[in-house]
Every structure is written in structure tokens, then in C-alpha cells.
Amino acid sequence: MSSIAVSLLDCEFDESKCLEADDYQTRVGKWCAGCGDFGALNAVKRLLAKEQLQPEKMAFVSGIGCSSRFPHYVNAYGFHGIHGRALPIATGLKLARPELDVFVVMGDGDCTSIGAGHWIHATRYNPNMTVLLLDNNIYGLTKNQTSPTTPEGYASNTSPRGSVLPALDPLQATLGVSNASFVAQTADWVPAHLYATLQAAYDHNGFSFIRILQRCPKFTPDVFDDAIKNPDHVELLVHADGVDAPGLEKLFKARREHNPKDLDEARALAQRSDLLRLGIFFKDDSFPVYDEIRAVSPVSAEEKINKLEKEFDRYGV
Amino acid sequence: MSKKASSKTNITRVPEHTVEIITNSGEGAQKCAQIFGQTCAKMGNGVWTVEIIPAEIEPPHHTVTSTSGNIIRFGTERVSNWGDQSKLAVAFNEQVCLSRHRLGSFDDNCIILQESAWENHEDEAVRDNYAKAMEEMSSKNYRFIQVPIEEETLKLVDNPQLGKNMFALGLLTEIYQRDLAVVEKQIGHIFRHKAASVTEINVELVKHGIAWARKNLGFQFEIESVVAQEARVVMNGNQAAALGAIAAGMEICAMYPITPATSVSHELSDIFENYGGMVHQAEDEIAAAGVALGASYGGKVALTVTSGPGMALKTEFLALAVMVEIPLVVLDVQRGGPSTGLPTKVEQSDLLAALYAQPGDAPRVVLAPRSIEDCFHSMITARRIAETFRCLVIVLTDANLASGVQQFTRPDFDARWQQNPVDVSPLPEGLRPYDWDPETGMSRRVIPGTPSGQHTVTGLAHDEESRVSYDPESNERGCKMRSRKLAVFQSTLMPPPVYGDEKGDLLVVGWGSTQGAIEEAVDRVRAEECKVSSCQLTFLSPLEPDLKKIFGRFKKVMTVEINYSDTVGDPYITEETRRYGQLAWLLRAHTLIDIDCWTSCPGQPLRPKDIYNSIVKNIEIGVSK
């Protein structure tokens, strides 16, 4: 999605125009202290600075939820829409303005519950955009209700005796959709990995879906504790075409070579619950990209009128 | 013209006639009617055609549910609606005929040219059904003429299913003295993508029908025509809306299939890309609204097209469009409701939903085209309003306009209609995303890509900077500014014209597609010296000005609408419990006048005679003549 990225060379010519990460933030995020959304915002700011994106040439589209406040804090155009419907808006915007860099930010309720239909279909349309699922396994904004991704048995205000169903796995679901072209998982407590994954998603041409495991300090502070306290319960997916960052090998001993082009293995890995896996599960940029295949060349007003005249000849009496 | 009728031919001169071609679905009635209607239009007659569509795709043949066909009303003068009953019908079997009889579609003295193969059919069950149907229809004075349609068709082709319609067209061509050269040209046009031999055989069949009629029928109708001076086109309302969308410079139509709106997107899908546009078939109506809104946010001219159930789904997005003040045009081709209702049939029952279905106060513009021609021009108007006022515009047509075919003056296209919607010049220093002019509520639209214009639009309450703000002043200001724009827009509207005298005993008020039928009914009562006028509203939100003044000049005001209302005197129904028709409800609130209503929801367009009867009844009860 780097179609209009300002080349880094420009920075060397004019240092004053070079934007720092903080230049991409408009105001302090109004999330609770310790919220994983801050981590995502930091990684995004770093990416924007690294790519030197022009603030007016990108748009952040979100739904409703704590995580969907994201666009307000980014120095870019933003569309904070309605619950579950960020993806149709983003798709329409991308069709209208393919040259813009489009980012989508959704919560787990937003994406995998109320917006589930759009999620499946946007995955299949495969428009060129970077999609962040901030998955805290709970409804944060509405104060602690069970979400589709809440672990079985985990208590909330709507399931005080624990969630009664197995959690929906967004990776398995996305990997099951035809034309899915980029599926990755990362976590707010591994900033280097989060940043590297964002970069890979941004570089991918197509619908780059990243599930970011995100802690909610109020309602799910402990939900990822097992993986946080026991890094050996985490397995990094690595590959020459995957993501990695210096130092990660020290943190996570379990590393698996996984070719992101291997869809069967990606699905098999997503299905296993033995370890928590971070990395790129699947990536293939040879798939049709909706805004590219639906691109139409502009037609001048005169030409349109000429064509309309001919069209009306067909209906002439 | 095929005027070489023998001297014995009895020629009746009439100002107009209504004809039905009714067949099993799949027997080509539509093609026959299309060619006949086009021929009448080309010869200078006023024309209105209506499709008769069976509920299923392939209903069992030769049953009352299989009826597929067309009604063509044509006359010397302009025709504005489907009229009353049919005076002549061509029926391929007695069951389809029976279904129309049961609907009261035939005039008492209707001439019915009926396939003769069934009366003495070898299958006893067929004969029995035939006899029963004829018995049921004997209550009327229909004049049945047995025509060996299939037998004659078989003389020229092997498969009569693919030829009877053209033989029938021949019968009509002779009966109504149509110009064979025009008919031939239309046939050539319809089959232009097929081998030349297809056109030839179809023309032969028509000629054969003409010869048969000339030899056997002995009657003709003469309907004078006046060839129009100005250029004209003939099409249905959905085609007009689709072409209107292109002429209006629209660039993206996001939709989800739903009858009777879908054919708008069929028209567009076929040609839109040649105009730099595209149709996006979304996963549902919610997404369709979202894609259209997202595209409009990006500066494209966007449209979403749907019908009632789809409107219900779009509600939340439409309110968002109002809240973020992103222009959006929605075309709602109304059908019968509630729920899945009457998918293929007409109703005007989305009015109040179009006005008010939303969380909170979400002022929008709602307009209703009154004719096929209006369907075209409304799209241009709708875009213009949506962009000028950064608002939502809902265009309410209906199944009657969608498939009704009428001719109208060929529009003059204007290059300004194609103008780029956004001012992309650099932003004035300090301009805010909602820099409302406190007087008008209007503000400049800023789209992504505009340098230094970055902001986040939000469906949450916000201030001029588009920052989320829950304080009382900000919320009240936002509500006021969004509403103020509507008042400003209203100030640009003209009072609606009154059809008939400016004052009198009864004013009939309608909206949208019923104009033709209402005015025809008003003409009839006025011919009987009744002081009745009518007034057809186009803008429902905001309402056109001066309504109270106009209504006040009549002793009684009554709406006529295709939707449900209670009748006083029915069980439990009193003046107090009565639920009014939707326009009546709206106008009562708006004018504080005790406006009555006459509504019906038969799943058919209103007939002038039914409106006439309701007017006469109202004059009798309400006001002295």
C-alpha cells in the first residue's frame, strides 16, 4: 500500500520536512492507563514516520469501541463510523481514492461480532489496506461483556459464570475465506514484533489483516498471562519472507520456520492450541485486489454527454 | 398503415384504448408488448405500459398463477397512468384470462381474443377447466373471439412457444391500424443481436397475424395520433433513474439486489464503466450504504439503490451520513410492505420511514418523482441538493414508476451536471471541518487529500473541529445546524401548483407516482361541475412552502395514497383510534388542518375510477356540491 509514500530521499533534501513519530499524533490517547491500544498507536506512529507518509494522504477508518477511538489520535484523515461497519466505509473510500493509504482499526466485538459479515467479505474483496483487529477478548467500551473471542469459561458481566462457548478464532476464520491474502498475529506486549508485523502488513499489496492481542487493564488484564509469564508458551513463526526483529530470539526460544505462502500449514497452525503463535501465518500478493480490478478510467464530461446522446438514441421515439 | 381493411370492416374511432397481452410466463408477452408500445409511441400516441409479473420464476403453465403479460394504454393525448380497465385482450389460455377477470382488470364489454385450442382439447381435464373458467367469466359481458393462435403459428414455425407472441402482435397491428414499417423496425431492433433470419421469421409471423385478422375479425379501432414536434424518448422509471444517475455525474452505485430496485443496477452494470463509473454489489444493504458513504467521503458522487427492507437495514448508516454531513443519494424504489410484503408490487408506504426512521434527529431531504421523466431529472436534483447542503437525499419512486413505460421529452444534457463535486483548492487559513455559518448551517466540505485539512469525522456528537464533544452547547449547536440547512433549502422551493381552480370544495393531495391517476380522476369530477382540484407534492422533507395557505382555500382536504389507513366505522375504529395514511399524518401535523385520507393498498397502481369514486363519496359526505 505504499503507492504514494514519500520517498525517504526527500527527507535528506529537506530535514525540516521530515516528520517524527510524534508528529503523527494529534493528542494524547484517552484510553485507560495500561491499555494495549497505546502500544498499537505507538507502533503505527513509528511506521508512519518510517514511511514518511503525508498526513493528508492517508485515512484511518474505525467502528465504535475503545479501540475505534484510534483515528482521533492520528494526524491523518479519519472516519470514526458506526459499530461494526468500518470495513464497508474503508472499501468505499479505497474504491474512490485508491491513491490514499487506508488503515482500518476495529475491536473484537466490532470486527468478529456485529461486523462479521463485512469482515468475511472485505477479506474476499481484498482491497489494499492495513487492517488492525485490536482483540482484548472483551467488550471494553460498553464495560465488560463477553465477545466472540472471550475464552471459554472467562467471566464477564453478561456471562458471570463464564463464557459458555469456545472462543471464535479470528485467524482460523480469516484463513478460511477465499482470496484472503495476508493474515498475521502479534501482541501489544512485544512492541518490536508488533512494529515489524505492521511494516509487513503495510508493505503487502492487499487486505493485510493483523490480529493484535491487546490487554484491557480493566476487564481482561490477565487474559494473556499464560503467554506473558511463560514466553516458552509462545512460538514465533519465522521465515525469510516473514517478520522478525533483533532480540526476539532471546525472548522467544520456540521458533518455527513457516513459509507464509503455505496456506494448508497456516490453517493447521492456526487450529492448534498448544502454543500461542505470533507471526505471519499467510501472505500472498498474487491475489486479485478489489480496488485494482475495479479501477475505471476517468471519462471527460464531453465524452460522457456524447455517449449519453448515443444511449438515448436507443430509446428515441 | 394497414388500412386496407375490407369494406365490411367496422372501424370505431376512439380517443384511447387499453390492451392486455396475457400469456403463461415465458411465452413472450413482454416482447410483443414492448414492440407494440414502442410502435404506438413512435406513431405519436401517448403510451403507458405496465408489466404483469407472476410471483415465481417458473410457475406451472396454464394456471391462474402463471399469468405474465403487459397492459398497454395508448391514446391520442399524453397518457399519465395505467387507466381503468382493459378494452381488449389477447389471451393464450383461459386460465390467465380468468386470473385477470378475478382482479377486475377487464372492462365489462372487453373483447377477448382467446386461443381456441383448449375448448375442444383431447385431454378431458383441460376441457373441464376451460368450461369452468368460461362459466365463471360469463357473469360479464365479455366478447370472446376464438383465435387458432397456436395452429396458425405452427404454419410458419416448429415451436409455437417461440412465435405465438409475434402472431398476436400481428393481430394487434391490424386491429389498431399500426404502421407495419414501424413494427418491422422495432422487431429488427429487438433482435439486433441475433441472426437476420430471426428478424425475418418474426416479421413473417406478424404479417401472418395481420392477414388472419383482416380475413376473420371484421373490426378495427382508429386512434388518432399527433406526431410530437420535439424529440422524445420512451423508457421505464428504473431506466430513467439509471440514466439520470449517469447524467447527474454519479460515479459509484453500491447496492444489494432487491426487487423492484434491482433493474436500476442492471442498467448501470451494463454501461456505467463506459462513463468512468462502477456498480459495487455489496454483501448486504448495510454494506452498500457504507461503501457509498465511504466513496462520498473520498469525494466521489455516490448512490445506493434499494427498496423498503433494504432501507430498513441502511437506517443506521443514513443517520451517520446526516451526522457527519457527507452527501449521499439513496434511491428507494418502494414496494408493498411490511416485511417482505409484496416484492413486485407497488405501495407508497416507506414515506414516514424515509423521513423518520433513524436513531435521534437526522434531518434529510426526501423527494418523490411524479412521472418517469421525473425519475431521470430527480437524480440530477438529488445530487445537487446533497452536495450543496452536505446532506442525505432520499428519492422515493415505486414499483409503478419502476416498470411503467412512458415517453417524455428527450433531455438536454448539461456538462455542468458532471462537475467535480469538491472544491479542492487550498483550505483558507483556520478553516474547520464543520465551519457552520451560524445563519445557514452550511459549511465547506473537506475531503481526504486536502493539505492541512486532516480531521476525524465522527458519528459521535462533535464540535466545529469535529472533536467528540458531549457538552450541551455542542450537541444543541450540531442539531440546530443540521436542521437549519433544511430550512435554508426549503426557502428555495416554490409552492406546489394546484391542478384545477385555486379554491373550491375539495382538494385532493397526492405525492409521487399517483399524479397521473389523480389528475385524470379530478378531470372527470370537474367535468361534472364539482369544485375539486388536486395538488401533487414532490418534496416531502422539507415540505414545499405555502401548504397551509393553499389548503385553506378548500372546504375539505383529502390525501390519496397507496398505503394503509383505517376506515372509521370498522370494528374499534373511531375518529380517535383511526390511523391515517402516511402523507395525511404528515400534513395534519404540519398544517394543523383536519385532513382526511383515502388510501388503498391492493398491490396495484391506483385507478382513476377508484379515485373518482372516493372523491364523489367525499363530496357527498363532506361538502355540498
Ligand SMILES: Cc1ncc(C[n+]2csc(CCOP(=O)(O)OP(=O)(O)O)c2C)c(N)n1
Ligand atoms: C449498533 C450498535 N450496537 C451496540 C453498540 C454498543 N457498543 C459500542 S462499542 C461495543 C462493543 C465494543 O467492543 P469491541 O468492539 O471489542 O471494542 P473495545 O471497546 O473492546 O475496543 C458495543 C456493543 C453500538 N454503539 N452500536
Ligand SMILES: [Mg+2]
Ligand atoms: Mg474488545
